[in-house]
Amino acid sequence: MDTRLFAADLLDMLPELTLFIAIIIISLLDLFWPKNASKKGIGVLTLIALIVSAGFLIYQRIHLDGVISLLNDSYLVYHYGILFKLIVLLGVSLIVMMSFGAIRDKDIPHIGEYYVLLMPAALGAMIMASSADIITLFIGLELLSISSYILVALRKHHTKSNEAAFKYIVLGSIASAFILYGMSFLYGMGGSTNLFQIGATLQSLESSFHPMIYVSFFLLLVGFGFKLAAAPFHTWAPEVYSAAPTPVVSFLAVISKAAMLIFMFMFLPVYFVPLDPVQNLTIYSDVVLTLHVVAAISMIVGNIVALMQKNVKRLLAFSSIANAGYFLVVLSTDRPGELVYYLVAYLLMTIGIFAVVTALENSAEHQDISIFSGLYFTAPVTAVMTVILLLSLAGIPLTMGFLGKFFILLGVIQVKTYWLAAIMIVSSVISFYYYFRIIRLMFMRSHSEHTTIKVPVTTMIVIAICVVATIFFAFFPQYMLSFIEWT
Amino acid sequence: MEQYFNQYIIVAIFIIIGIALPFGALTAGKLLRPKAPTKEKQTTYESGNEPVGLSQVQFNVRYYMFALLFVIFDVETVFLYPWAVAYQELGLFALIEMLIFVSLLVVGLIYAWKKKVFEWDSI
Numbered sequence: 001m002d003t004r005l006f007a008a009d010l011l012d013m014l015p016e017l018t019l020f021i022a023i024i025i026i027s028l029l030d031l032f033w034p035k036n037a038s039k040k041g042i043g044v045l046t047l048i049a050l051i052v053s054a055g056f057l058i059y060q061r062i063h064l065d066g067v068i069s070l071l072n073d074s075y076l077v078y079h080y081g082i083l084f085k086l087i088v089l090l091g092v093s094l095i096v097m098m099s100f101g102a103i104r105d106k107d108i109p110h111i112g113e114y115y116v117l118l119m120p121a122a123l124g125a126m127i128m129a130s131s132a133d134i135i136t137l138f139i140g141l142e143l144l145s146i147s148s149y150i151l152v153a154l155r156k157h158h159t160k161s162n163e164a165a166f167k168y169i170v171l172g173s174i175a176s177a178f179i180l181y182g183m184s185f186l187y188g189m190g191g192s193t194n195l196f197q198i199g200a201t202l203q204s205l206e207s208s209f210h211p212m213i214y215v216s217f218f219l220l221l222v223g224f225g226f227k228l229a230a231a232p233f234h235t236w237a238p239e240v241y242s243a244a245p246t247p248v249v250s251f252l253a254v255i256s257k258a259a260m261l262i263f264m265f266m267f268l269p270v271y272f273v274p275l276d277p278v279q280n281l282t283i284y285s286d287v288v289l290t291l292h293v294v295a296a297i298s299m300i301v302g303n304i305v306a307l308m309q310k311n312v313k314r315l316l317a318f319s320s321i322a323n324a325g326y327f328l329v330v331l332s333t334d335r336p337g338e339l340v341y342y343l344v345a346y347l348l349m350t351i352g353i354f355a356v357v358t359a360l361e362n363s364a365e366h367q368d369i370s371i372f373s374g375l376y377f378t379a380p381v382t383a384v385m386t387v388i389l390l391l392s393l394a395g396i397p398l399t400m401g402f403l404g405k406f407f408i409l410l411g412v413i414q415v416k417t418y419w420l421a422a423i424m425i426v427s428s429v430i431s432f433y434y435y436f437r438i439i440r441l442m443f444m445r446s447h448s449e450h451t452t453i454k455v456p457v458t459t460m461i462v463i464a465i466c467v468v469a470t471i472f473f474a475f476f477p478q479y480m481l482s483f484i485e486w487t
Numbered sequence: 488m489e490q491y492f493n494q495y496i497i498v499a500i501f502i503i504i505g506i507a508l509p510f511g512a513l514t515a516g517k518l519l520r521p522k523a524p525t526k527e528k529q530t531t532y533e534s535g536n537e538p539v540g541l542s543q544v545q546f547n548v549r550y551y552m553f554a555l556l557f558v559i560f561d562v563e564t565v566f567l568y569p570w571a572v573a574y575q576e577l578g579l580f581a582l583i584e585m586l587i588f589v590s591l592l593v594v595g596l597i598y599a600w601k602k603k604v605f606e607w608d609s610i
Contacts, residue, residue: 024594031601209491 009070012077015056015085016130019123022049023116030112039111040100046115047096050122054089057082073194074133080336083484084129084262087343091254092122094351094462099247101456102358108154108245121147121251125259134183134193137263141179144259145172145227148252152244164243171236175226182219185212186270199270210283213273217287220267221294228260229317230324231298238309241317242367249313250354253320254347261327261339268331291332292420298325299427306434312357312369315434319393320350322431326408329420333411337484342404344480345470349392349401352466356386359455372438373445379453382460383442385467392470394435395428400470403477552604556596563592 010017026045033042061082068077096118108114124143131137149172153165189205189212190198202213225233241249273283302322309315323346330339359382360371376383392401405428412421455463473480531538570577570585599605 024591028594028597031598208489 012060012068012070013075015053015060016123016126018053018056019049019119019126022046022053023119023123026119027112027116030116033112039115042112043096043100043115046119047093049119050089050093050096054086054093057086057089061086069132073196074136075130076132077130080265080340081129081262083340084258085126087258087340087347088122088125088129088255091258091347091351092118092251094347094355094465095247095251095255097458098250098351098355098358098462100458102247102355102362102459103245104362107158109156110154114151114154114245117147117151118251121151121255125255125262128259129262132195132266134186134195134198137266138176138180138183141227141259141263142176144256145176148248148256151248151251152240154248155243155245158243161243161245164240168236168240171226175223175233177223178219178226179223182216182221182223185216185219189213189216190270195266195270199272202270202273205273207275210273210275213271213283214286217271217283217290221290224260224264225294228257228324228327229321230294230328231301231321232294234298234301234321234324237321238314238317241320242311242313246313246354246358246361249316250351253316253350253354257320257324257327258343258347261331261343264331265336265339268334288332291328292417295325295328295332296420296423298322298328299423303427303430303434306431309434310369311367312361312371312438313367315369316350316353316357319431319434322427323350325427326405326424329412329424330408333408333415335407335411337481338404338407338411340484341400341477341480342408344473345392345400345404348466348470349389349399352389352463352470353386353393355459355462355466356382356389359453359459363453369438369441372441375442375453379455382453382455382463385463386442387439388467388470389463390435390439392474394432398471398474400474400477403474549607552599556599556604559592559595563589 022045026042026049029045030039030042033039060077064077064079064082067079069075070077096115099114103111103114105111121144124140124145124147127140127143128137129140131140149165149169152168153162155161186198186202187193189209190201192198192201205213222233225231226236229237240252244252268284268287271282271284271287275281275283299322302318302320302325306315306318306322309318326342327339327346330342357367357371360375361367364371372386375386388399392399395402395405405424409421409424412424531542566588567585570581574581
């Protein structure tokens with residue numbers, strides 16, 4: 001097999017190459033940008049680059065025929081990979097639009113760098129979605145991680161933010177080291193860096209090697225759980241979320257999670273290793289059990305600790321920890337269609353609610369949950385849209401969040417894991433309390449902290465897109481599901 | 488499987504020797520050498536110069552920037568050498584790849600330049 005890259009192959013990597021060239025050009029443009037001109041121009045260029053890349057992806061999707069494999073099977077262009085890349089680009093585009101009204105000079109001294117750095121982060125996630133080789137996967141992961149470390153640290157003159165960024169870098173590097181160590185065990189067992197070849201070799205290994213396969217999985221799980229902010233590894237999340245710039249927080253909550261899900265989606269098939277042919281036992285069933293336990297802990301911890309949060313961004317951090325639990329559940333049931341549906345639902349409601357938070361915290365200059373009080377009386381439209389987003393997060397019917405959770409629940413019940421379904425339902429009910437506390441603040445408190453709230457137009461557009469899509473795809477899920485399944 | 492673990496015995500032996508060697512050498516030296524300390528002998532050795540100040544001084548953070556840039560271009564040279572040696576076999580394709588690689592580093596250089604990393608008084 002020829003391992004070299006030909007010019008024709010570059011066409012298959014066009015979405016990634018577009019972003020790559022845009023990163024270089026826009027970062028150079030940022031350097032020679034006129035001093036007194038607004039840096040929003042950089043943001044507009046970034047948005048254009050993201051949309052062009054998404055356009056190439058859609059073109060690729062329409063003309064996709066089977067699986068295209070490049071660079072000796074290490075880079076795959078395939079159905080779900082393209083879907084994940086589209087989700088990443090949609091999320092980053094919404095975050096860039098949200099940033100126009102949210103990022104201020106006094107917060108972030110280097111606005112140009114902020115917009116430019118969102119692109120390598122998205123590129124890293126896209127590389128992860130395409131790679132079937134542990135080295136390519138790790139490069140994508142590091143591109144994403146290092147860009148997000150810098151993004152978290154961009155509030156240079158804010159001491160708490162610096163502290164949180166430092167913790168994030170140190171803990172994140174340790175998590176990467178765990179992932180690398182887990183990968184090294186897989187390489188040692190499988191004798192190849194290609195995930196398919198590793199999977200094939202592991203199946204034929206004699207049983208004395210099985211403990212090492214478990215070790216590799218647990219090491220990977222630590223790193224994966226950290227980046228996903230799943231429960232025993234979640235402790236960085238509340239602090240980083242409350243100290244980082246809010247659009248960056250929505251990036252961490254959505255894009256990082258999506259990238260880690262595709263990461264595990266690629267790794268889990270490796271563990272289909274038969275243990276006992278008579279009882280039809282495989283290592284995979286233990287892997288699934290571990291994922292279920294982590295998911296249960298995430299849902300319980302996330303939803304219960306969120307009850308006592310006063311800072312709105314910490315509250316959303318614990319809500320995203322609970323959502324990591326739901327994602328782990330759907331990942332373990334091996335239903336990529338449902339995973340993509342809930343990922344889109346989660347993307348829309350999380351980015352929407354963070355867009356609301358940016359407008360409110362910029363107006364009130366603090367992050368206490370009281371920024372929501374009396375919102376209905378000062379900005380009724382925003383308040384109503386916030387209610388819809390919160391209902392979706394809580395999982396009330398007629399929203400995408402409900403349908404997504406419902407699909408996940410059906411999947412769990414089909415594999416007869418009733419205890420997990422019970423935990424999922426109970427913890428969702430607990431979550432109603434803290435989501436409804438925000439709604440109560442908006443409607444029941446007549447006095448507002450701010451007399452007028454100016455929600456910037458671009459932020460309003462982001463919120464509106466999220467709300468409309470949340471409702472539309474709840475009434476007509478068949479459009480999205482048929483697009484997901486369409487081959 | 489046993490064979491797999493047996494390979495780690497070499498690693499273990501390596502670690503044990505690595506720890507034992509400096510301890511052994513220093514202990515042997517201590518037992519063998521005569522001990523007659525004077526004030527001059529106990530000062531820090533600084534290539535024959537008179538030692539000045541303490542060893543735990545704060546370095547200027549600007550050196551860090553230079554060190555970073557140096558490492559980047561150092562690594563670039565490391566990549567250029569094997570490419571130059573195998574240039575005949577690799578041909579035009581590798582030349583273009585190398586040009587892309589070097590031009591990416593040039594972008595980094597322009598970035599550092601515009602951000603005034605090379606000026607001593609920039610921070």
